[in-house]
Every structure is written in C-alpha cells, then in structure tokens.
Amino acid sequence: MGRRSSSVLGYWRRPTPAVVTLGFAAMAFVPLGGDAELTSFFLTLLEVMLITFSLNMVVGFIGYLDFGHVVFWGLGSYTAGVAVSSFGKPLTFSPYVFVPLGGLVAAAFAALVGYPALRIRGAYFAIASFSINLAVQTIFFNVEAFGGSEGLPLLRFVSYQVATAYYWMLLFSFGSFVTSYVILNKKLGYGLLAIRNDEDMAKSLAINTTAYKVLIYAVGAFFAGVAGAIWGLAQVFVDPDNFGIGRSIEMFVTMMLGGVGTASGPFIGAFIFYGLKDLLVLRFPHLHLVIFGLIIMVIVLFLPGGLVGTLRERLPRLRRVIE
C-alpha cells in the first residue's frame, strides 16, 4: 500500500489520484467546443464510469457479486422522474436539484434491503440481488402511477440540456473516484478488503462486518442512484427498461477490464470499454454482446486482475504508481 499519507491533501502527491484528477479536469473542457455529439459521447462514457465506480465499491471492495446493482440506477432515475413530473407544469428551476435526492432514495433502499440481503453470501447473494432488481422492475412495469411499461416522458416539464447533464455527471464521477480512493486508504477500506478476503476472519478481528457491508452498499447505491437520476433527466425520459440486464453487462465488463477492486480501474476501464464498443458496434452491430461475453470469459481465465490488477502483479515497481 505504500506510505500512509497523513492528510487527505497528501494523496494528491501520489501519481494515481493526480493523473486521474487531471483526466477529469481535461474532460471538463469537452462541452466548451460546442460539439453536441462529442459531449453526449463523453456523457455516456462518464455515466458508465460513474456506475462502474459504484458497482466496484460493492463487488470490488467486499466481494459481494451484486447482479442487481442496476436497481439503484433505476430507482434514482424514477425518483428524479417522479419528482419532476409531480409539479404538473414546466419547472421554473433546474431539475438537477433532484439528482442528490435520487441518490439518497437509492441509498435508503440499499440500507433497507442490504441489512437482510448482505447476510447471505456468494451465489446466494448474487441471485438474491438479481431477484430484488427483478421484483422492483416488475412493480415499475405494472404500476400505472409510474407510467407502467411506457415509462415517464419528461419533456413537458424539463428541456433537453446535454451540457448541464454533462457537468453533473462529471462532478459525481469525480466524487465517486475520490470516495473510492479515500475509502481504500482509510481504516474503512482495510476493513472492507478484509471482509472480501475472509469474512469470518474479519469478524473475529472485531470488524463490525454488518455495518461495514451495509455502509458500502448504501454508498455504492447512492452513486448509482445519482447516475440514474442524471441519465433520466438528460434523456428527458425514464423507462422500466432502465432495470434491464444490458446495463449490468456494460458495467461488469467495464469493471473487469479496468480491474476489480482497484481505485483507478473504473476510470481506465470506461475508456477501454468505449474504445472497444465503438470498434465492435461499428463492425458488428449485432454481434458485439457476443464478443463482450467472450471478453468476460477471457479476462476471468487469463487476466483476472483486469488491466490495473495485472500490471500491478506483473510489474511490482508499478505498485506505488497505479492503485
């Protein structure tokens, strides 16, 4: 882990946070060029990055395979959508004030279901989390107040603003990176990784495993909910397909490309993912998911640490440089 930094500011002297922060700063210039297509491309990239950071907090930090993580994303988008449409007329203020609310609703839901659900482990948790997502999706598909299977169109209440959405997404993506990085370098992070490595052992070392797990689950859910809320407002549309498996595949591939459980993995992973996706979608518009399935299998068998994890393992000198 290297030296322990005495203050939060001390982290910025280390290469990983400095470089990633510079990367985020550079992305702040994207909308200034006025190219809407480029801006919305980077918006989708940041969106996948943000939700991957949030997924990584659960899967990477405590080793709980959260196949239902997209439920928090969907809840965030519905929170924003319902809040905006509850006014019944066009909003006189920015709808993005509801973004933190989306995150908070998702986090509250995570704490509520996480307390019982995180007691079960391994494949049981994976399927239970998937079932929670399925149950919530069924509700949104069938309850007319939420627009049923047609979803909630928001164009009557808010307008389409790519640049605003972009800066909110950038802000929270950066926030999720800082949160991941700081957690990993604090006592909380050591406790979480101890849970990942051997939960019973962690418990015997007087780590309050339940509190740690529920806390990180809620923090992860918060960022996923925020991503969903921004996305819903950016698309001016919220629909129950938001809970679909397609999004889960994207974030899992991104996380595994970058490196599960690393601080910078989702950042790097998002760029590789979009590079690959652009390459694949153009050449094989229908086959790209087949290839993503292959990529996942190849990573598990040959590069289990993703890019960051593998580099750290192969080149011990890089351990202090990339985290």
Place this chain on the structure above:
Amino acid sequence: MSPDLLLQTILNGLMIGSIYGLSALGLTLVWGIMDVVNLAHGEIILLGAYLNFWLFTLYGVNPLVSLLLSIPLGIVVGWIVHTSLVRHVVGKSGLTTLLLMFGLSIFLNNAMLNLWSPDTRTVPWFRTSFVTGGLVLPGSRLLAFGVVLLMTAALYFFLLRTYSGKAIRAVMQDAEAAAAMGVNTAAILRLCFVIGTILATVAGNLISLVLPFAPANAIQYAILSFVIVVVGGLGRPLGALLGGLLVGLVESFTGTFLSQAFSPAAVSVLLIVFLLLRPGGLFGHAAR
C-alpha cells in the same frame, strides 16, 4: 371460487413445476458437487428447446425423437463447456466462477439471438387435451410430466446403484476422502457436469413442448432453477423435484389469483423467504 378452478390451478402448477424441477436437477448436482453455479444453465436449457423446435419445424421430426437426441446434445455441450471453461476454475473463489459463467451466459444468449432471432417460438405438437369433469389436461403437459418422472427415476437408479453414481455421491460428501479411496475425482466432476447439461437439454426439450420460448427466457429459467435449488436444498435431487413443484404451484396460484405478470416477483419473494428463514432448503439444516 369453484373447486374446479382450484384443482385446475394445482394441476397446472404441478405439471409445469415438474419440468422446472427437472431443469433444476442439473443445476443442483453441479453446484453441490463442484461449487460452480452454472449461470448459463438457462441458455443450455434453451439449446434443448431449440433442438426440438428446429428439427420439428424444418424436418418435421417427431419431438419424441428429438427428446432422445437432446441427450447427445447435452453430452457434447457439457463436455465442451467443462473442458474449455469450468475445469480451470473449480476450487477458485465464487467471484471467479460466477463471472466466468456470467460471460458464458451472455455469449450463448446473444449468439442465439443473432443466429435464431429474438422471436418467440412454439412447437405445435400433441395439442389434444383430455377433458374430465371440469378439468382440462393438455396432452403435451401430461407427456412432459411422465418424462420427468422417468428421468428422475433413472437418475436415482444411477446415483444409488451404479459405481459412477456412488462415486458422485462420495465426491459430493468429501472429495479428498473419495480420492483417497481411489475415485478419479477429475473424471467424476466432468461426468457430473455432463449429466447436469443432459438434464438441462432434456428439460429444455420438454419446455418447448408446453411453453413458448425465446432467448430472453433463458434468464427466467436460470433464476427459476436457482430458486428451486435453494428451496429444495443444495445437492439434493429429490429436493429439486419437490422444489420445482412448489415453485410451479406458486406461479400458477399467482397467475390465477393475481396476474401472470407478478409471478416473477412472487418467485423472488419465495427465494428471499427461504434464504432468510430456511437457508438449508425444505429438508436442510438451518445453518450453512
């Protein structure tokens, strides 16, 4: 409500549930013996369903013949998946095995989508129904029910009476002790995986006879099988069968009294109730 409707709901639940039970049998065997949860189980079930569909649609092959052919299909698929993937991750962490099978599931599902389109398919064969009193018993469902009983009996005979079956149970109880007694555990694990895929392809074949199916249904069958394994208790074939019947009943009662749309949610609730209150399944211990 009328007693006829109640009886019909129960019968429908049992007939469909028995097929679910058969598809869960394969999952519970593999999971119980090698601690690998085959997330691609739903896709392998669908391979069996598509075998029946294509042979019937293109060449008019009798589904009973493709039922027999689904056994060699299961052997080939099981052998390929085990040799190329599963073999390398046995004994590794749950994260590794689950992610690998997740990748396989995405791969197979989207391959089927591309090759055979997302259309919903049916095999319109043996659609005569037997009407007794107020009850309707569709022939294809009765046939499927009979095949499930036959397959379960065959599996039990295999597990209880043959050397390989006894070896499978020995490895399930204690792999090291079994190896010390001269059991070739690697071969037994491969055999077990192949049996799991055979059961899946046969179940898929039966599903294609009684229900419409599409690539999108794979995940639904995987989840159902998973819930059944939890309900029946890990590694317990009889538990899987009874769990299948229970899940079938839950589905048909939800469909009759609430709405078909809510049956996935009802099954999820069943899963969560069992995980929290009886994690060992119907006959299992409370501890895990």
